[in-house]
Amino acid sequence: MIPFNRPYLTGNEKDNIAEALASRKLAGDGMFTKKCHAWFEKKYGFKKALLTTSCTDALEMCALLLDIKVGDEVIIPSYTFVSTANAFALRGATIKFADSQADNPNIDPAEIERLITTRTRAIVVVHYAGVACDMDRILALASMHNLVVVEDAAQAIDSYHNGLPLGSLGALSAFSFHETKNIICGEGGLLAINDQRYVVRAEIIREKGTNRSSFFRGEVDKYGWVDVGSSFLPSDMLAAFLYAQIESLDQIQNERRRVWDRYYQNLVDGAKRGWFDIPFIPQYATNNAHMFYLVCRNIDERTKLIDTLKLNGISAVFHYLSLHSSPYFSKVHDGQKLANSDRYTDCLVRLPLFSELADNQVDMISDLIMTLYSKACIS
Numbered sequence: 368m369i370p371f372n373r374p375y376l377t378g379n380e381k382d383n384i385a386e387a388l389a390s391r392k393l394a395g396d397g398m399f400t401k402k403c404h405a406w407f408e409k410k411y412g413f414k415k416a417l418l419t420t421s422c423t424d425a426l427e428m429c430a431l432l433l434d435i436k437v438g439d440e441v442i443i444p445s446y447t448f449v450s451t452a453n454a455f456a457l458r459g460a461t462i463k464f465a466d467s468q469a470d471n472p473n474i475d476p477a478e479i480e481r482l483i484t485t486r487t488r489a490i491v492v493v494h495y496a497g498v499a500c501d502m503d504r505i506l507a508l509a510s511m512h513n514l515v516v517v518e519d520a521a522q523a524i525d526s527y528h529n530g531l532p533l534g535s536l537g538a539l540s541a542f543s544f545h546e547t548k549n550i551i552c553g554e555g556g557l558l559a560i561n562d563q564r565y566v567v568r569a570e571i572i573r574e575k576g577t578n579r580s581s582f583f584r585g586e587v588d589k590y591g592w593v594d595v596g597s598s599f600l601p602s603d604m605l606a607a608f609l610y611a612q613i614e615s616l617d618q619i620q621n622e623r624r625r626v627w628d629r630y631y632q633n634l635v636d637g638a639k640r641g642w643f644d645i646p647f648i649p650q651y652a653t654n655n656a657h658m659f660y661l662v663c664r665n666i667d668e669r670t671k672l673i674d675t676l677k678l679n680g681i682s683a684v685f686h687y688l689s690l691h692s693s694p695y696f697s698k699v700h701d702g703q704k705l706a707n708s709d710r711y712t713d714c715l716v717r718l719p720l721f722s723e724l725a726d727n728q729v730d731m732i733s734d735l736i737m738t739l740y741s742k743a744c745i746s
């Protein structure tokens with residue numbers, strides 16, 4: 368069986384964790400957490416990097432930092448993971464769902480324009496598959512209407528928009544190190560802060576609403592309850608794991624790109640024949656090889672494709688179900704049809720992609736797909 372994902376281990380995770388154990392400092396913000404923070408700040412130019420227990424938590428921190436309240440409107444793509452919306456729904460925000468672009472699943476800037484009202488507070492963008500949203504247009508809209516941009520960069524580590532790292536463009540950004548992402552620690556995340564005004568409060572919110580971080584730096588002589596907050600910091604053992612992955616980032620990315628490029632070469636002809644679409648990378652975006660997907664012509668063809676691959680021992684999987692038509696949200700959705708989001712819901716399928724997927728496995732998967740279409744098993 369070829370799984371959809373196989374978490375990659377560099378081999379150095381155990382040594383790092385042993386070092387963390389030997390230090391007898393197992394809680395958050397230990398030596399490895401500090402190393403991770405410094406690395407992210409240096410490599411991507413974030414004003415402040417703070418590890419969190421998940422990307423979901425980093426997004427919840429964003430909603431707290433922006434003081435999102437009942438009645439505030441937040442614009443979010445419908446084609447995304449629940450956490451993107453939940454973080455803001457938890458604060459009582461009114462979620463305004465936007466459609467995706469026709470040529471890729473990212474939020475359509477024209478949709479953002481349609482949804483902006485006097486109550487809009489923030490725009491949350493999701494760089495789907497690690498491919499940048501149209502940030503020039505989005506940032507221009509945000510500055511024209513005085514809105515904060517939050518990047519859900521869960522899938523977007525080491526990817527760029529016109530040369531600038533994703534996660535450095537919004538005021539706040541959230542990354543994920545869940546085992547399905549490019550670099551991992553099982554469960555983990557990062558809040559990246561690019562606007563200085565959020566830095567002090569982010570540390571407080573992450574430390575249960577206390578100024579414990581300043582206390583440990585010797586800036587105050589006691590710490591106490593100074594704001595709302597929760598426990599968002601991961602154990603240093605997780606940071607130790609993550610640091611091993613960080614140190615192998617280039618190697619991991621090269622292997623993922625090898626797989627991605629091979630799928631592309633193998634399947635581009637099927638796209639030219641109109642059998643399916645393959646990922647489109649706009650000029651302003653890079654490809655961090657987080658995901659290789661096909662967009663089928665309809666849901667029946669996708670079902671047939673997934674079933675055929677499964678019969679051959681290959682796990683290919685569909686992705687998000689449009690949040691605007693979810694059981695939780697459909698009752699309050701404004702009725703607007705989000706055609707592209709629904710098309711990706713019905714037609715997008717992700718192929719296995721991980722560092723250790725061998726060339727011959729990629730070829731085998733690709734051949735099965737090309738054969739299925741060329742034999743016109745799919746009408």
Ligand SMILES: *Cc1c(COP(=O)(O)O)cnc(C)c1O
Pocket residue numbers: 420421422423424447448450451493519521522542543544545554555556
């Ligand atoms: C993976 C993912 C998340 C959630 O990440 P966790 O670390 O599991 O909380 C959020 N948004 C997107 C777009 C994701 O892909």
